[in-house]
Amino acid sequence: MNKPSLEVREAMRGPVIVFIVLMALLAVNVTLGAFQPQGRLWPLELSIVAIMVSVTILFSMEAVHQVPLIRLFSMLGFVWVGILFGMTMLDYLAR
DSSP states (O other): HHHHHHHHHHHHHHHHHOOOOHHHHHHHHHHHHHHOOTTTHHHHHHHHHHHHHHIIIIIIOOOOOOOHHHHHHHHHHHHHHHHHHHHHHHHHOOO
16 A cells, blocks of 8 residues: 555544544434434433534544634634524524
8 A cells, every 4th residue: 555545544534433423423313303203302312412513623623632722712612603593593482
């Protein structure tokens, strides 16, 4: 095996593992929704989504290798998006 393909394989190892983990968690979430559509499992589904967001922040955005200040602001950005999403959903429910 030549040297460049080995380097490419090593460079793509992390993103491929993250993709597989995210797709597996998505499959679990969809399966839970398909078999329990009444909404009794929403805390479990929300915890799976929280795990997916954590994996995205830490590994896809490579926040693990950044300085703590950048990690803080990346987390705050996702918290802010969550707040905005929650406010939008409350607006729809209130109308």
